[in-house]
Amino acid sequence: MRVLLSVLLLSVAISASAQTADELNKHRQQYKADLAKDIKADTAKVDFYSFNPELIVTATVEVLNDEPTFEMITSSGMKKDAQKFVKVTFSYKGENYTLFGYQLTKLKENKEMADHFFIPFKDATTGKTTYASGRYLDFKAGDINDGKLMIDFNKAYNPYCAFTDGYNCPIPPKENTLKLAVEAGEKKYLGEKMTR
Numbered sequence: 001m002r003v004l005l006s007v008l009l010l011s012v013a014i015s016a017s018a019q020t021a022d023e024l025n026k027h028r029q030q031y032k033a034d035l036a037k038d039i040k041a042d043t044a045k046v047d048f049y050s051f052n053p054e055l056i057v058t059a060t061v062e063v064l065n066d067e068p069t070f071e072m073i074t075s076s077g078m079k080k081d082a083q084k085f086v087k088v089t090f091s092y093k094g095e096n097y098t099l100f101g102y103q104l105t106k107l108k109e110n111k112e113m114a115d116h117f118f119i120p121f122k123d124a125t126t127g128k129t130t131y132a133s134g135r136y137l138d139f140k141a142g143d144i145n146d147g148k149l150m151i152d153f154n155k156a157y158n159p160y161c162a163f164t165d166g167y168n169c170p171i172p173p174k175e176n177t178l179k180l181a182v183e184a185g186e187k188k189y190l191g192e193k194m195t196r
Contacts, residue, residue, distance in 0.1 A: 021051040024154050031157065039163045045191035055153035055184040059088035059099075061144050069105060074168040075133055075161040081105035082170070085117040088149055092180060099176050101139065115141040119151075120172035124181035130188050131162045134172040156185025164194035 032043040064084050071079035086101040099119050107113040122134040135156040143149055159169035 020053065020056070024051050027155065035163070039160060039194060042191065046189060047187040049154075049184050049187060051154055052184040055092070055182060057090040057092060057151050057153075059090035059149045059151050061147050061149045062087040062089075063144070072102070072104075072170045072173065074170050075159070076168045078168045080168065080170055083108075086144070086149075088119070088151065090151060095180070097178055097180065099178070100173070102170075104170070117141065119176065120170055121156075121176045121178060121182075122172050123178040125183060126177075128188075129183075130186070131158045132188075133159070133161060133169065134176075135159075135182075135185060153182050153184040156182065158186050158189060162189045163191070166195065 028048060032046055035046065036043045063086055067084040069081050069083050072082040074080055082102045082104050084100050085103045087098060088101060089096060089098050091097070099121055101117040101119045103117045107116060117139055119137045119139070120134055121137070123130075126132060126134055135158055137151065137153070137156055139149065160167040161169035
């Protein structure tokens with residue numbers, strides 16, 4: 001009976017991973033199609049890590065109220081007004097990590113984007129196998145359920161500045177640097193950088 005139960009549980013786990021991997025592949029195809037329209041360039045050299053189910057983590061969320069506005073540095077040297085929106089804490093391989101989610105002031109003023117926030121981050125792969133200025137993860141406030149947020153690092157992506165000049169992409173604050181190697185999501189772009 002135990003053997004049968006183990007086989008059934010293993011089958012369910014493999015099936016769930018396969019479904020998630022399939023969903024991720026569809027997500028990446030759509031991402032590349034949208035990216036090609038936006039940067040007006042071939043996305044053949046846009047590359048990703050293989051699906052890594054271990055880097056789908058459930059984080060505990062602390063919503064931060066009345067945080068002061070600060071200037072977030074961008075890739076062009078310009079600054080964008082931003083606020084800390086959430087503090088997220090998660091465990092990975094026995095270690096605890098913390099990241100902050102931010103809202104950009106201009107996006108908060110847009111009704112369609114008012115509930116959006118993003119987590120820009122750097123990690124031990126930054127500047128090696130991933131973009132030197134860090135990667136992003138996007139969320140909506142509604143993604144937070146009962147004080148928890150699922151963070152899928154397989155969906156970490158490069159800002160437009162990785163592909164073309166002329167954008168003001170926020171650079172992750174130092175507090176959002178992870179000591180671990182996030183070997184999931186988008187890799188460093190190997191194509192020629194375009195001029196906007």
